[in-house]
Amino acid sequence: xxxxxxxxxxxxxxxxxxxxxxxxxxxxxxxxxxxxxxxxxxxxxxxxxxxxxxxxxxxxxxxxxxxxxxxxxxxxxxxxxxxxxxxxxxxxxxxxxxxxxxxxxxxxxxxxxxxxxxxxxxxxxxxxxxxxxxxxxxxxxxxxxxxxxxxxxxxxxxxxxxxxxxxxxxxxxxxxxxxxxxxxxxxxxxxxxxxxxxxxxxxxxxxxxxxxxxxxxxxxxxxxxxxxxxxxxxxxxxxxxxxxxxxxxxxxxxxxxxxxxxxxxxxxxxxxxxxxxxxxxxxxxxxxxxx
Amino acid sequence: xxxxxxxxxxxxxxxxxxxxxxxxxxxxxxxxxxxxxxxxxxxxxxxxxxxxxxxxxxxxxxxxxxxxxxxxxxxxxxxxxxxxxxxxxxxxxxxxxxxxxxxxxxxxxxxxxxxxxxxxxxxxxxxxxxxxxxxxxxxxxxxxxxxxxxxxxxxxxxxxxxxxxxxxxxxxxxxxxxxxxxxxxxxxxxxxxxxxxxxxxxxxxxxxxxxxxxxxxxxxxxxxxxxxxxxxxxxxxxxxxxxxxxxxxxxxxxxxxxxxxxxxxxxxxxxxxxxxxxxxxxxxxxxxxxx
Numbered sequence: 001x002x003x004x005x006x007x008x009x010x011x012x013x014x015x016x017x018x019x020x021x022x023x024x025x026x027x028x029x030x031x032x033x034x035x036x037x038x039x040x041x042x043x044x045x046x047x048x049x050x051x052x053x054x055x056x057x058x059x060x061x062x063x064x065x066x067x068x069x070x071x072x073x074x075x076x077x078x079x080x081x082x083x084x085x086x087x088x089x090x091x092x093x094x095x096x097x098x099x100x101x102x103x104x105x106x107x108x109x110x111x112x113x114x115x116x117x118x119x120x121x122x123x124x125x126x127x128x129x130x131x132x133x134x135x136x137x138x139x140x141x142x143x144x145x146x147x148x149x150x151x152x153x154x155x156x157x158x159x160x161x162x163x164x165x166x167x168x169x170x171x172x173x174x175x176x177x178x179x180x181x182x183x184x185x186x187x188x189x190x191x192x193x194x195x196x197x198x199x200x201x202x203x204x205x206x207x208x209x210x211x212x213x214x215x216x217x218x219x220x221x222x223x224x225x226x227x228x229x230x231x232x233x234x235x236x237x238x239x240x241x242x243x244x245x246x247x248x249x250x251x252x253x254x255x256x257x258x259x260x261x262x263x264x265x266x267x268x269x270x271x272x273x274x275x276x277x278x279x280x281x282x283x284x285x286x287x288x289x290x291x
Numbered sequence: 292x293x294x295x296x297x298x299x300x301x302x303x304x305x306x307x308x309x310x311x312x313x314x315x316x317x318x319x320x321x322x323x324x325x326x327x328x329x330x331x332x333x334x335x336x337x338x339x340x341x342x343x344x345x346x347x348x349x350x351x352x353x354x355x356x357x358x359x360x361x362x363x364x365x366x367x368x369x370x371x372x373x374x375x376x377x378x379x380x381x382x383x384x385x386x387x388x389x390x391x392x393x394x395x396x397x398x399x400x401x402x403x404x405x406x407x408x409x410x411x412x413x414x415x416x417x418x419x420x421x422x423x424x425x426x427x428x429x430x431x432x433x434x435x436x437x438x439x440x441x442x443x444x445x446x447x448x449x450x451x452x453x454x455x456x457x458x459x460x461x462x463x464x465x466x467x468x469x470x471x472x473x474x475x476x477x478x479x480x481x482x483x484x485x486x487x488x489x490x491x492x493x494x495x496x497x498x499x500x501x502x503x504x505x506x507x508x509x510x511x512x513x514x515x516x517x518x519x520x521x522x523x524x525x526x527x528x529x530x531x532x533x534x535x536x537x538x539x540x541x542x543x544x545x546x547x548x549x550x551x552x553x554x555x556x557x558x559x560x561x562x563x564x565x566x567x568x569x570x571x572x573x574x575x576x577x578x579x580x581x582x
Contacts, residue, residue, distance in 0.1 A: 103419070119415075120412055120415035120416055120418075120419055120421070121411055121412050121415055122415070123415040123418050123419060124410075124411035124412055124413070124414040124415025124416075124418065125411055125415075127411075127414050127415065127418055127456070127460055127461075127464070128394070128411055128414060128456055129456075130394075130411070154483055155483045155484065155485040156485075157485075157490075163467055163469070165418070165419055165420075169418055169464070169467075170418075172479075173418070173460070176454055176460075176479055176481075178454070178481075178483075183481075183483040184483075185478065185479070185480050185481070185483070185484040185485070185490060186478065186479050187476065187477065187478040187479075188463075188467055188476070188477050188478075189476050190467075190469075190474075190476070192445055192446045192469075192474040192475075192476070193446065193476040194446040194447075194448075194476070199448075199476060
């Protein structure tokens, strides 16, 4: 079994992006990071994105509307950022407070600055195999992890567990694309799937993205499979200072011995998501110059 | 084995639409039908669409640019139809001559008049489970055939053979949606799939959309499966006046006895595609009134 080291691969990408930004003529790329309220996980994610941006030479502009912000106010903020020629990318940190329609907010971001890849048009471009859009960061990170680990999906059976808009569906569409590295046979399972273990056992590559701690057990995995664990679940753990530990959607200790390759949590898909956000932001800056 | 009668189901829908149009206040819905050149299949498809429109009370406006039309001229025509307040829906008949970028032309149609459902934004809406767009006619027709035949996909394994933009991918995304009638576990296979018969034999519902005559044979089908044959292939047949006969992607005579339900070719999915085009056109007209 070989561990897929997301931290190392993300660090490689960040190094490449840093060189790309250093070579840029004119102003540095600018990423607007919008965080509404003080959800602890959001605070930590946005801080991490800010730090990585700084490391690369991307100008991270953090904007902190209060938790009481209305949807209209948030729309007005996004419209302003859409129109601001100094801003290349806009990220609105999920989750938003319950009084706000999250999907409507994501869609408000203009496709050209939608570095999170949540806009309807950008998802449509993934489905149409049109590379002119932005791919959502987590699915893009999964594909990059596989590519840089030497896993070619061609003809392989890729089983995606979870049909979310931001991971399951786009990663399924990416794995299916008719291009080098992809070209997989793709199955998407979810809460309504019957006899799930029989289906996940078909997987040459299993991508777990359902947000249920240690859901994937050894009996669900074919020996020799590649397992990508997208889950980042906080499980109470009184033995830790923080009071919790992070665990994936995969029962790592029992599944890992079966796999040919597996991603750990933390240190697998997580760091790739941030790296892909930065790649999209740098790309957005380059496209704006070219346009 | 029960035959799914697309002609009968399409006729029911056309009757419903006729009543809907008769009850409409103000002008009738208008569908622009653009056919470039004289491809014989295109001529016959556009004629059928025009006839069906007339039957329902939809004003079908046929526009026939010559085969020498440039991409720019076609764009200009579409821009004019997009801007024309008397036009509710625009259909550009495929295939276009080889000097024209077909996908670019389809995308040029404004999403609000894209009754063919080929626009990137409308495909993105299918992926995002947003019903405010238009679903491509063939996949919409397949879902309607299943619904009106009492086939609920919930928890069933739906295997889609073919990953085209206009059938395979959208029907996979529709079957996967979290709503009544859908909610299937979905597998998408294609030319790079290994051991295809083993995968198609998993199907409770098999949707064949690859455009290869009689490709699906009895060994590829699980007994009791529902089989939807999307293929409309012209096979040379000197015994016929026309010189050809139509056949599906399924070897009907050997597969049909195995199935619980199957669509014939012709008379299965084909008529549904036209019915769904009409439904989208009437819907486009209604949305324009409401807006």
